Amino acid sequence: MSSHVLLALPVASSAGFEGRSLALVVFLAFVAVSLLLCGLAAADQDDPEHFYAGGAALGPVGGGLAVAGDYVSAATLLSTTGSVALAGTDGILFACATVGSLILVMVVLARPLRREGVYTLGDFLTERLADRSVRTALGITALIVLFPLLVVQLSTSGKIMTAMFDLPPGALTGCTIASGALMVCYSAFGGMRGTGYIQILKTFVVLAVVLLLAGLVLERFGWSPGSLFDAAEQGSGRGDAYAAPGLQFGHDLTGRLDLIGFLMTLLLGAACMPHITMRLHPMRGTRSLRRAATWAVAPVALLCAGVVVIGFGAAALVGSELLLAADPGGNTALLMVTTALDPEAGGPRHSMLFAVVACAVFATTLSTVAGITLAAASTLARDFTLPWGTDAKGRRSMAGEVRLARCAVAAVGALAVFVSTQTYGRNPQVLLSFSFAAAASVLPPVLLYGIFRRGFTAAGVRWAVYGTLPLVAVLMAFSPAASGTPISLFPDRDFHWFPLQTPGFVTIPAGFALALLGSRPTRRTPGHRAPGSRPARWAAALPVSRERNTR
Numbered sequence: 001m002s003s004h005v006l007l008a009l010p011v012a013s014s015a016g017f018e019g020r021s022l023a024l025v026v027f028l029a030f031v032a033v034s035l036l037l038c039g040l041a042a043a044d045q046d047d048p049e050h051f052y053a054g055g056a057a058l059g060p061v062g063g064g065l066a067v068a069g070d071y072v073s074a075a076t077l078l079s080t081t082g083s084v085a086l087a088g089t090d091g092i093l094f095a096c097a098t099v100g101s102l103i104l105v106m107v108v109l110a111r112p113l114r115r116e117g118v119y120t121l122g123d124f125l126t127e128r129l130a131d132r133s134v135r136t137a138l139g140i141t142a143l144i145v146l147f148p149l150l151v152v153q154l155s156t157s158g159k160i161m162t163a164m165f166d167l168p169p170g171a172l173t174g175c176t177i178a179s180g181a182l183m184v185c186y187s188a189f190g191g192m193r194g195t196g197y198i199q200i201l202k203t204f205v206v207l208a209v210v211l212l213l214a215g216l217v218l219e220r221f222g223w224s225p226g227s228l229f230d231a232a233e234q235g236s237g238r239g240d241a242y243a244a245p246g247l248q249f250g251h252d253l254t255g256r257l258d259l260i261g262f263l264m265t266l267l268l269g270a271a272c273m274p275h276i277t278m279r280l281h282p283m284r285g286t287r288s289l290r291r292a293a294t295w296a297v298a299p300v301a302l303l304c305a306g307v308v309v310i311g312f313g314a315a316a317l318v319g320s321e322l323l324l325a326a327d328p329g330g331n332t333a334l335l336m337v338t339t340a341l342d343p344e345a346g347g348p349r350h351s352m353l354f355a356v357v358a359c360a361v362f363a364t365t366l367s368t369v370a371g372i373t374l375a376a377a378s379t380l381a382r383d384f385t386l387p388w389g390t391d392a393k394g395r396r397s398m399a400g401e402v403r404l405a406r407c408a409v410a411a412v413g414a415l416a417v418f419v420s421t422q423t424y425g426r427n428p429q430v431l432l433s434f435s436f437a438a439a440a441s442v443l444p445p446v447l448l449y450g451i452f453r454r455g456f457t458a459a460g461v462r463w464a465v466y467g468t469l470p471l472v473a474v475l476m477a478f479s480p481a482a483s484g485t486p487i488s489l490f491p492d493r494d495f496h497w498f499p500l501q502t503p504g505f506v507t508i509p510a511g512f513a514l515a516l517l518g519s520r521p522t523r524r525t526p527g528h529r530a531p532g533s534r535p536a537r538w539a540a541a542l543p544v545s546r547e548r549n550t551r
Contacts, residue, residue: 022352022355022356023164023165023355023356023358023359024165026355026356026359027161027164027359027362030201030205030359030363031182033201034186034197034198034201034367035185035186037190037194037197037198037201038185038186038189038190038194038195038197038198039189039190039194040194040197041189041190041191041193041194041196041197047402048119048401048402048405049117050191050193051191051192051402051405052119052191052192052278052378052382052405053119053192053281053282058193058196058197058200059288060283060285060287060288060289060291060292060295061291061292061295062196062200063196063279063282063283063288063292063295063296064291064292064293064294064295064296065199065200065203065204065295065296065299066195066196066197066199066200066203066279067102067105067106067199067276067279067280067292067296068102068199068203068295068296068297068299068300069198069199069200069201069202069203069367069371070199070275070276070279070368070371071102071270071276071296071300072202072203072206072300072303072364072368073153073364073365073368074153074156074157074361074364074365074368075432076098076300076303076304076307076364077206077210077307077334077360077361077364078156078331078332078333078334078361079094079329079330079331080094080095080098080304080307080308080311081307081310081311081314081330081333081334081337082311082314082323082327082329082330082331082332082333082334083248083311083330084307084308084310084311084312084314084315085232085236085311085312085314085315085318085320085323085330085333085337086236086247086248086315086320086323086324086330086333087247087248088232088233088236088238088241088242088243088244088247088315089242089243089244089245089247090245090246090247090248090249090259091248091308091311092308093245093259093263094262094263094266095304095305095307095308096304097263097266097267098266098270098300098304099297099300099301099304100267101266101267101268101269101270101271102270102271102296102297102300103297104267104268104271105271105272105276105277105280106289106292106293106296106297107293108448109271109272109277109280109447109451110280110283110289110292110293111286111289112451113277113280113281114280114281114282114283114284114289115127115281118281119278119281119378119382120138120139120142120274120278120375120378120379120382120383121138121141121142121274121277121443121447122134122135122136122138122139122142122379122382122383123135123281123382123383124281124450125138125446125447125450125458125461128450128451129450129456129457129458129461131457131458133458133462134446134458134461134462135382135383135384136383136384137461137462137465137466138379138383138446138461138465139379139380139382139383139384140465140469141438141442141443141465141469142274142375142376142379142383143376143379143380144435144438144469145273145274145435145438145439145442145443146273146274146275146372146375146376146379146435147376147412147415147416148431148432148434148435149273149372149431149432149435150369150372150373150376150412150416151416151419151420151423151428151431152420152428152431152432152435153365153368153369153372154176154179154180154183154365154369154416154417154420155176155420155423155424155428156365157175157176157179157362157365157366157369158172158173158175158176158177158178158179158420159172159175160358160361160362160365161175161178161179161362162175163335163358164355164358164359164362172424173421176417176420176421177417177421179365179366179369180369180413180414180416180417180420181413182366182370183366183369183370183373183413184373184409184410184413184414186198186366186367186370186373187370187371187373187374187377187409187413188406188409188410189406190370191374192278192279192282192374195367195370195371195374196279198367198370199367199371201363201367202363202364202367203299205360205363206303206360206363206364207299207302207303207306209356209357209360210303210306210307210310210360211302211306212356213306213310213313213334213337213338213341213357214305214306214309214310214313216341216353217309217310217312217313217317217337217341218309220313220317220341221316225309228309228312228313228316229243229312231312231315231316232311232312232313232315232316233315234316235315235316235317235318235319235320236315236319236320237319237320237321238320242315245259246259248262249262249501254499254500257500257505258499258500258501258502258505260505261500261502261503261504261505261506261508262501262502262504264440264504264505264508265433265436265437265440265502265504265508266436266440267440268439268440268443268444268504268508269435269436269437269438269439269440269443269504270436270439271444272439272440272443272444272447273439274375274376274379274443275371275372275374275375277447278374278375278378310333310334310337311333313337313340313341314330314333314334314336314337314340317337317340317341318333318336318337318340322336323336328486328487329427329429329487334357334361335354335357335358335361338351338353338354338357339351339354341353342354369416373409373412373413373416374409376408376412377405377406377408377409377411377412378405378408380405380408380411380412381401381404381405381408426489427487427488427489427491428489429481429487429489430476430479430481430482430488430489433476433479433481433501433502434472434473434476436502436504437472437476437502437503437504437507438468438469438472440504440507440508440511441468441469441471441472441503441504441507441508441510441511442464442465442468442469442511444508444511444512445464445511445512445514445515446460446461446464446465446515449515449516449519453519455519455521456515456519457518457519459518459519460514460515460516460517460518460519461515461518462518463514463515463517463518463519464511464514464515464518467510467514467518468507468510468511468514471503471506471507471510472503472507475498475500475503475506475507476503478495478496478497478498479496479498479499479500479501479502479503480496480499480500480501481501481502482495482496483495483496484496
């Protein structure tokens, strides 16, 4: 999970323009290449199958790399680096949970989720449970999960662009709008295939930059991981506690529960994000799926290992005092260690290395928001009964559905830009915590029970969705993430009574329990299936060729 990126990094004189010139060149090159890829992918995007499931054309290697690109967000780069730098072992646990979550996706969920004619989680569970009522419930969940994540990532991209080009604070709104415009273009015209190409490009760029930084850090310490860790331990100012878990949330009972809940939320929430599962539906063949899993997990594991090394480098070369002074959450550690690795540049604005890293972070945020926007728009177009683009009998043509999806992309993008411009100066950690907690508390129960548990019903889905989401919202609103601490959403007020910063320790078991309770067999339970029985055919779950003619 990521937070805002500090703009007030040390400023050098404006005499040199090498860093900014390189930043501009790299930025324009990335935008040009990504727009070209989206243009090439847009040639056959008037068919819903191509627009929603064009990722099948990427093949197992491209599909795996696209999943890795969707999975790596600014959170992986910024927050995890800061957590390693400031909290030591806790940050390592967060990096391991990130890799473990992707393994969970590719090993447990990928094979059952691959279905022809299935484009969203609502499509999948409608077919699985033979009940159309789950569409709306899953659609609401997907939007609640994705929109806060989109707002935070979009806000981060605007701030990174402002810092990258050394623009005044007043340019922040314009940079956010520009990022939103690029995001809409990628999603509306590229579809699943176009955004997949962008994710592949981003995976190579970000992995190369992270490995470069990790190599520079290790080179500073004679390529000795032990020497690096000793220097990081000393720079952290925490002594031996740096090597033990508990620095992030505390060593008391509340802190331990918070750490367990956070790891549960990260492990399950990231695994079931709708923009990640959407990439799994078009995959075909068991052998291809195994290859895709390898190409998805390996880059993310390598990147997380590099992030851990960079985090140790930030603690050793910058020190915890400067990191905390810049951002209490440590989210500027990646950029600050970049400046420390290039001291002869005279400041970040002159540093070639800083320009390259900033461009890589911007590419990460921009491609991530494109994938999230496409998933949110697909949910609007598929899982909600919208009247636009239908004929007198309520049917929608194939081209009409794609037009509706593109209009949904524009609407989601415009709303996200507006909300992100209204949240400047606030720590968005509460939005990220809510997004991941909602995903971890609702989606794993309904997916795992829907796939593996006989007798699970649509009523169980509704109980999990409409019972757990309000619980997550209430606990987050009255948690330390919302008020009572210097990094809260409202740091000057204190109205929290729930002690945990992340409610996953409570809401994840509650989601599983509510899904079970809602699926208790009764005579009037709609959609209930006897053990061993097959679901009845349902009009909304027909194969894609028939479904497109009826929508």
